[in-house]
Amino acid sequence: MAGFLFSKKITWFVFVIFMWGEGTSVLADGMVPETTVVILHEEDGEATINVKNTDAKPALLYSSIENLPEDPEFLALVTPPITRVEPSEKQLVRVIGQFSEPLKTQRLKRVIFEGVPPRKDATTASVGVTIRQNLPLIIHPRGLEKNPTxxxxxxxxxxxxxxxxxxxxxxxxxxxxxxxxxxxxxxxxxxxxxxxxxxxxxxxxxxxxxxxxxxxxxxxxxxxxxxxxxxxxxxxxxx
Structure with missing residues (x-):
């Protein structure tokens, strides 16, 4: 099931790239998250993070959760997965926990943000290839004491x-x-x-x-x- 969801996610992202840009030149990435780590507390059920489009043009923000090879269990999703962000504007992204049973330990995932800029015009050969923003997502169990070290x-x-x-x-x-x-x-x-x-x-x-x-x-x-x-x-x- 996880492989099927991942396949659908990649297919949709490829579709977005072809809708917004094509060709071979690389465009700059303007999506900047406000923090370097996302922390989701089980008792809260969700965490939020603002992502700013620092570019001078609108772009599509593609957000996703990536599991580690050592921990492939599905525990969270993001919303919205794809949205348009205007220049200098911020988009609030929600990371929502999906827990089938109480957590016993902290869990580590990755939150991926990618900005896909629009194509310049119908005749320009340019592709919306950007640098990924790859942030750790730490999921903290209910009742577990915080440990700074x-x-x-x-x-x-x-x-x-x-x-x-x-x-x-x-x-x-x-x-x-x-x-x-x-x-x-x-x-x-x-x-x-x-x-x-x-x-x-x-x-x-x-x-x-x-x-x-x-x-x-x-x-x-x-x-x-x-x-x-x-x-x-x-x-x-x-x-």
């Missing part, structure tokens, strides 16, 4: 040449993909910018890691701001 709950360990990070907390943790193993100051890559609740990420790094006692990384707050680096202890569990 969830990255402190991550558990780091090394088994042989594998670095492991475990998130046993109910919070989504967002952090830099590149980290630093200490005390050798060896750079490493965990392959992701997030660790979901209950998830374990394992990365085979190669080479001896037994001398590693810590890891330093840059976390991001729930509102998307990068904070000072954070140093965590690493447990070595043997080969």
């Amino acid at each position: 969830p990255w402190t709950l991550l558990e780091w360990s090394i088994v042989g040449d594998v670095l492991q990070v475990r998130n046993e907390s109910p919070y989504v943790v967002r952090l830099s993909q590149e980290i630093l193993l200490t005390p050798q100051n060896r750079p490493a890559d965990i392959g992701r910018t997030y660790v979901l609740p209950g998830e374990v990420i394992r990365r085979k790094l190669g080479g001896p890691l037994q001398s590693t006692t810590g890891v330093t990384f840059y976390p991001a707050t729930v509102y998307g701001f990068t904070v000072a680096s954070y140093a965590a202890r690493v447990a070595v569990q043997g080969p």
